[in-house]
Amino acid sequence: MALIIAGERSGVGKTTVTLALLSCLSRRYRRVQSFKVGPDYIDPMFHQRVTGRPCRNLDPVLTSEAYVQTCFNRHLDGVDYALIEGVMGLFDGASGRDDVASTAHIARLLNVPVLLVLDCSRLSRSVAAIAQGYRCFDPRVQVAGVVLNRVGSDRHLELLQDALESLQLPILGVLRRQDSLTIPDRHLGLVPTDELTFLDQFIDQLADIGETCFNWEHLLPLLRAEIHDSTVTNQPLNVSGTQPITRIAIARDRAFSFYYQDNLDLLQQLGAELISWSPLADTRLPEGVQGLYFGGGFPEVFAQELADNIEARQAVWNAIIQGIPTYAECGGLMYLCQQVTDFEEKSWSMVGILPTKAIMGKRLTLGYRQATALQNTPLVLIGEKVWGHEFHRSQLTATPEHPLFKIRGYEPKGKTNVEGWQMHQLHASYIHLLWGERIEIPLRFLKCCQQFNSMI
CATH class of the missing domain: 3.40.50.300 (P-loop containing nucleotide triphosphate hydrolases)
Incomplete structure (x- = not known):
């Protein structure tokens, strides 16, 4: 009990x-x-x-x-x-x-x-x-x-x-x-x-x-x-063959800490080696990584420190341009924008991969979302539906020409919207995902990572 x-x-x-x-x-x-x-x-x-x-x-x-x-x-x-x-x-x-x-x-x-x-x-x-x-x-x-x-x-x-x-x-x-x-x-x-x-x-x-x-x-x-x-209690994963070790750099510090443990466990069970690094403190990415994972958190609270770490921002920009598979949720998406404007209306430079800025405001966006993929990414395929959750007070200044998701709220007849970015091998969205039984999502991400020839 x-x-x-x-x-x-x-x-x-x-x-x-x-x-x-x-x-x-x-x-x-x-x-x-x-x-x-x-x-x-x-x-x-x-x-x-x-x-x-x-x-x-x-x-x-x-x-x-x-x-x-x-x-x-x-x-x-x-x-x-x-x-x-x-x-x-x-x-x-x-x-x-x-x-x-x-x-x-x-x-x-x-x-x-x-x-x-x-x-x-x-x-x-x-x-x-x-x-x-x-x-x-x-x-x-x-x-x-x-x-x-x-x-x-x-x-x-x-x-x-x-x-x-x-x-x-x-x-x-x-x-x-x-x-x-x-x-x-x-x-x-x-x-x-x-x-x-x-x-x-x-x-x-x-x-x-x-x-x-x-x-x-x-x-x-x-x-x-x-x-x-x-x-x-101990059902084995239904995965055929032995999975190769895949090195994933996961951003973990005071700015990025929103991760579901089940997701991390699933990645490791599928062959990922998760290597923690800090966009606040580290000046470079871990050597030999084949993928990047940016969870949510509070980049707006630590925006000045993130901006001051120019070497880390440049390293992330270079890696994404080279095509490293990258998964960014909410706070991770904000970090990849051109700028973050905090609650005091001060703007700070971020990685700059996404051609938009994140501006903090009073409006809280939250709730369950059913997201239908409009683009292929390292995690989802066109037409695939996933359930996720939004929880943020920032808004972006630009909408992607080719958005990642069509989303609607929990109510079946709720209004729809579009959001999320796909470019290079980047999947960036406000939608938080808990994969659960959907092991095809992390499997797809790891397969993309295995195909990346790391130059880091």
Whole structure:
């Protein structure tokens, strides 16, 4: 079994509760596996910092229901306890019309109970109506108990306990209101772990608080990892022949950190050697690489440092001109533009391969996208459809003459648009992809990389 942490809505403290539980479990038992519902990158960074294990994303839109089940069971193998952090409110799904891709959907799909986090900062007796409503809204979802978060005083707690007593719904945790239990955020969510100097101290503080604020006698049996279907834990990849080693340079530093671990694992299983390098600090690409991979991140925050590293920008430009297969998502796309204009309206030179500029703004573009390829690239073929996710506050100043994708939102009748760039052997798009079962995508990328005669 495992436990899924849900909230009545966004902002109630799911991540704080999740990290407190993970911190305690990791301190006690070490072998703890975490998961995150949805396409999030930053929350999984915090999970991994606590557990020492990569967090796995569970997203049935980007992948499939079958892949979610397979991924979950595969990563329960060899661990003691497992915990899933939900997304938004318990029943909030991709479309807003149903609960597809919601926390409730994943709870049903994996047959795991829910621990519901309630923000009690402005509640007393009404907490019972909220808890009862969530428990009864969908009888297929088992609410195992609640966590009362942001409780103000002993008297406040007494009122909450009295209100919930008649429901016979266990209170499995009580967190007092503490201003110090906050993680700084910015325009795309929490500040990533590599930028926080106080994080180890914060994790220790969470572990100390977690030791006393949760009902561990009740929680531990719920959290114990239990594989539901042993047939899906170690399925081999269906790839014929032995794959040659392919050296891929992957940009990893404070500016570029948005990568799904499943994608990286899949590349390695298919024969890739992933060589990390930093567009912030390194002046050249790693020797002998046959492909480049730029994930998302915050190039706008570190735009001056990226601009100042002229040698790295020139090295990337030269490699792409020479035809090295290159995969760039979101922040990676921005880095390949002519310029990035930050929130202070200062413009900084970037690689310059793409004949456009990225300008930061207040408008947030987000949501699931079905993308149909209009061009052949090292990853996709014309007419191929993929599901991805957009999440950015930048806009480009130019549209490609021959765009990479035709995209539409999650709603079948939603309006369509075009985006993305294909030139040389470059695939650059705002669309983040989680490949899941679609191993033909990384296989195609690696095949293109193997054909590149590296001159780096």
